Amino acid sequence: MASNPITPATGRASLAISGARAVTARSLEASDRGDQIRGAVFLALLLLGIGVALLSLAAIIIWALIEGLPRVDPRLVTNAPSTVQPGEAGFRTALLGSLMVVGGVIGLVVPIGVGAAVYLEEYADRERWWNRLIELNIQNLAGVPSIVFGILGLAFIVRGPLSLGFVAAAGSLTLTLLVLPTVIIAAREAIRAVPPSIREGSLALGATRWQTVRRQVLPAALPGVMTGIILAIARATGEAAPLLLVGAVTFVTYNPSFLEGAYSTLPVQIFNYSSRPQAEFRVLAMAGVILMLGLVLAMNSFAVWLRNRFEQSW
């Protein structure tokens, strides 16, 4: 390494050479047995960490299966909730409530979320302060706790300006606002990944801006956009906290309606059953957890698969 210099080193050069020699010697010396052991211990700790993370995931699923499986039968879906007959009670009205609430979320969040993403990526001028404000605002909105959206729903949608009352539509609107940032952020990333050359080609052929977006950009970005939408739907399906504030708390024994009357959803109904003292209700709640985990994890897995399958590098 430090070969003999051909010309005699003087001053700065000799200082540099001795410095380089010292550094090389130190770093070669350092990789001794002690270092190898430290490296192995470190790797073992890393594996332990990721093992705990994966095991806890497995533990939650296995535990739910063990606890709830005795009550997984058709009655779970066909029978209405009951406070007195845990043996016969089910989740029918809560499932219908979930279907309505999440259906409403899909109807609202897809056009608004994708629209906002298209606006920010394709139309908005980054130099303008209001567009930067919208961007920053969406990032912040994504971190607002879900219960705060519940407060917003209570003050603005159930009461206040919209005054819908404690109905499924109010739950739907509240959850839409909650998952909107998720959809916008995912859709923006997917749209940004479409190379400018595609747009330029389309515009050069005489397409208008909207034609370019609709026929070129959105189809190319579709897998990423869909991933965001499915993750948002999964989140809305499993979310309970904001719905406690906008009315999904009562035991509903008749089928709910979107715009009037009380409603409940699957996670809230699970929570309700689990807080009853009788052991049978606990088993029923766990059966509901199996149902909910099945729905939510299937959606999430599909979303992740979709993204990995269609992830393209241009």
Add this chain to the structure above:
Amino acid sequence: MTSNQASASPTTRSGFPSGSLEASSPRYAEKAIFAFLAFCGVLSVGVTTAIVISLLMPTIDFFRQVTLEQFFLDTTWAPRQATGRFGVWPVVVGTLNIVIWALLVAIPIGLASAIYLSEYASPRTRKIVKPVLEVLAGIPTVAIGLFAFFALNPAARLALPFLDWSGIFSVGVAGVAVGLMTVPLVASISDDAMRAVPRALREGAYGLGANKFKVSLRVVFPAAISGIVASIVLAGSRAVGETMVVYIAAGRTPNLTFDPTESVQTMTAYIAGTATGDIPTGTLDYDTIFAVGTLLFVMTLVLNVLAIRLVRRFREAYE
């Protein structure tokens, strides 16, 4: 719908279009679409404004009846009693308890996962493990809460029999469950930050004789520190705002304590527990929910703004 410019206008003998390249029609549909898209963008600002307004108005009403000293200097939280006490510290400390336990779990496990995925895992392993962690992030919080209360809590009692497990709730167990929930968040953002560190830095270190352990810990980790800190701050913010796990497993009694076996009430659990009943608008009970909500909103906002700044810094440095 829109006819092509060149073919619509008369062409000269040389074959080039002679008309102007300006749009031949006003294209009202394009303008309507732009208006709709801009509306969608602006709507998010409307949501934030609505949140702030809906929180502030009842909060102002609240502070007309309860002084700032009563809110911030008293240490007893009993807002629903006839002689209401509004010292907010017990619920703030309850939340703080959850954050501490959650971070004690999420930081080591999340960072270990991130370093493993970014530096050690083969592309094949990574391709399997990362999606599985993302699935963990999608488990509904009600399920995690029930797991904490019915499974983790009895397990903790068995494992640590020398502690004084007096009540049925435990803030420590609830915090650990919240921590497990935030592991994927820490792992995912830290992994992104470490993968954004340029290869040249790693290769330079290998060239100087460092091994993988040293490269990971002394080169990549410090280079990605802003992203890593951002992931931890975001996990803290999630723990502050988490409701269902805490409501189910940490209990509902306001309690100024740092004992992990005790029951506490967090800010979120107070809101969820109080707002569930049909409380008439304009009462002090109703306003109290919003006062606590405002405090919660401000706390998470500060953490989120901090995290966004940190993430932006690592993006600027290497991308």
